[in-house]
Amino acid sequence: MKTINKIDYKRIIIVAYRLPFRLIKKKNKHMAVQNSGGLVSAILSLSERMNQDKVVKSKILWVGTGDSNLGEENINPSFDLFPVEIPKKINDKYYSGYCNNVIWPLFHYFPQSTVFDNKYFEAYKEANNLFYKKLQNIIRPGDFIWIHDYHLFLLPDMIRQSYPDTNIGFFLHIPFPSFELFRLFPRQWREAILTGMTGADIIGFHTNDYTQHFLKSIKRTLGYKTDQNHIYSDTRIFKADSFPLGIDFDKFHTACSSGKTRNQRKKLQKHLADNKLIFSVDRLDYSKGFIKRLEAYDHFLEKFPNWHYKVVFNMIVIPSRDNIESYREIKKEIEATVGRINGKYSNLSWRPVIYQYKSVPFNELVALYDHSDVGLITPLRDGMNLVAKEYIASQYESSGMLVLSEMAGAAVELTEAIIINPNDIEETSVAIDKALSMSLEEKRRKISKMQDRLKRYNVFTWATDFFNQVYEVRNEQKKLQVEFLNSDTLESIKTRYQKSQKRLFLIDYDGTLTPIAALPEMALLNKKTESQLKSIASDKRNTVAIISGREQKFIEDQFKKLDVILVAEHGFFIKYPGGNWSINIELDLSWKEKILPVLDHYVDRCNGSMIEEKYASIVWHYRNVDEDTASMRINELKDDLTEIIKSESNLLMLEGDKVLEVKSMLYDKGTAGSSLISKENYDFILAIGDDRTDEDLFKIMPESGISIKVGSEPSKALYNIKDQAQIYEILALFLS
Ligand code: GDG
Secondary structure (H helix, E strand, C coil), X not given: CCCCCCCCCCCEEEEEEECCEEEEEECCEEEEEECCCHHHHHHHHHHHHHHHHCCCCCCEEEEEECCHHHHCCCCCCCEEEEEECCCHHHHHHHHHHHHHHHHHHHHCCCHHHCXXXXXXXXXXXXXXXXXXXXXXXXXXXXXXXEEECHHHCCHHHHHHHHCCCCEEEEECCCCCCCHHHHCCCCHHHHHXXXXXXXXXXXXEECCHHHHHHHHHHHXXXXXXXXXXXXXXXXXXXXXXXXXXXXXXXXHHHHHCCCHHHHHHHHHHHHHHCCCEEEEEEEECXXXXXXXXXXXXXXXXXXXCHHHCCCEEEEEEEECCCCCCHHHHHHHHHHHHHHHHHHHHHCECCECCEEEEECCCCHHHHHHHHHHCCEEEECCCCECCCHHHHHHHHCCCCCCCEEEEECCEHHHHCCCCCEEECCCCHHHHHHHHHHHHXXXXXXXXXXXXXXXXXXXXXXXXXXXXXXXXXXXXXXXXHHHCCCCECCHHHHHHHHHHHHHCCCEEEEECCECCCECCCCCHHHCCCCHHHHHHHHHHHHCCCEEEEEECCCCHHHHHHHCCCCCCEEEEHHHCEEECCCCCCEECCCCCCCCHHHHHHHHHHHHHHCCCCEEEECCCCXXXXXXXXXXXXXXHHHHHHHHHHHHHHHHCCCEEEEEECCEEEEEECCCXXXXXXXXXXXXXXXCEEEEEECXXXXXXXHHCCCCCCEEEEECCCCCCCCEEECCHHHHHHHHHCCCC
């Protein structure tokens, strides 16, 4: 089992809409009862284990809505509870309004049920702010704040603004919809939600699909750059990733053999006699697909009359949100449909549907899971669906089979279940028959595979992964910290320059000395920069090297009036003032024959793109391709190239600003820089560059060197400047 080995968080603060307990009054005494729901079960199991393993020294702190007395009483040995009070007037518009009538339907692909009301959004902001205010009294340096779910999208950024150094994780328990749905929200809502979420260091989802949807929305709405799962804002780097929530496998599995569960099973057996049992349990919600499920069951009874009098469907619905009109309606519809089916098939001794609208105690739930022949879990959309996982964990003798909707996040992991489309009544009814008829041997084989997976990736591994990833991304941020040059640092660079005797300048060309242009041939050196460089290079104590990815000819044309060293093609060619070009390294370049036809093919498919063939590398330029086509094609192209690159030694793909370049990995701007640095005993070395290829140069800079990244993305350089135009200000420091 994984451990939370890297953790060095002082305290863990969970923030979720609800506290995990509520108070009920019995005989004038307050009693705490655990709230139901996936998150609560997960965190409670986790905190028990953390306490046993002594992972975190203090109790877990939990901030959420609930009875104000919960904060005072010693409710649970593992938690300190902090109730947030939201006045009823705001809460109605916030919780019932924006959370459950706006976000919930849209994120579950029910746009027609989404209420686009700006008053709801205003209340949402106010309520998030109340959570923030509560946290202000609690947060201490070194805390890890773990924010949960769609009720609190705005909170991560609110915290980040005032406590920039806090470790923040955000986890979404519901699906993140495709961009085509998300864009139905007014732009202001979209921007607020995404900006809010990106205050976190890690943004977690149940599946990779949700993560990809989120990344696309980020690119399209906020325009941030992404690289695989990393996201670069103007000032920070953070990450979105999938963490499929697991369950406490042992808790369910061992409960099957407990005395309490066995008693429940006996009762069930007595009631059911020889009938097979189909079972489902879900919170009341239109996303859970009750009506389609009942229709499929009806169709199954029609299609397979051999099962009449031999099977019973026990459908348990847990009361939820029944103060909302649409929920009351769905309840009525369920009741009518159940009545219709029972009316159609029942006789005095057999009723095909047993419907219950209530919660069930844990041991009764496990007994039902274990004893039933089919688990029928058919949501129209579901972030994960823990019930499906609990069903598998509770198969003690592996005599049941799961019929599971492909629209549940859990379907990605539970691939041995019978996977159905919940809208397809025909397919679902056949699946019920198949599950009921499956041989014990086949069920055992499938269940055991799924159980192995659930045992391994359980709720503890889930949380451990999450914690560790936050830690890792925090470390990456430290390495890539962005510090903008200010007047003080500029002044100190100037002083160091003036005191030094042997100076080396390593300067990139495109995006550094000139702004990026629509066409590469348009990016020419302007007079002002030329004259600044000329003056710097004329000082005998200075050596200036232009280190570019460009071809020899272009770079030579730009600098023909200057006494500078030229490095072309990322370090492949070098030319000293007055000398000729020479090769830095001997290479076999036969691989170009294989890459060129692939790139040609992409130029045909991608209007506006073009190939630049250099001596030692090939570049695909896509600056003039529309954003959507480019982002789709670039991933395909990378896939295709990876295949070829694997078969060649020492080749790599370099992603620059709207370019993809294939070259040998045996040389780069770093190797070129190192060789120049080693030639003399320099006491002042300055490197400036703007794109990813310049990171190779920053990486090899000696500790005393000064490196500057043009642009606000995180970088290995010591300092950043926001804008290419600031280059004048920097070069001006070195003019005599
Ligand atoms: C959201 C997402 C995601 C329910 N009733 C009883 C009871 N439960 C327990 C179940 C299970 C949990 O509640 C329900 O979890 P789900 O995952 O099925 O669904 P949501 O509450 O809608 O949760 C969902 C989840 O967050 C976690 O991220 O999976 O997609 O919608 O653990 O066992 N337990 C007992 N009696 C009940 O009556 N004992």
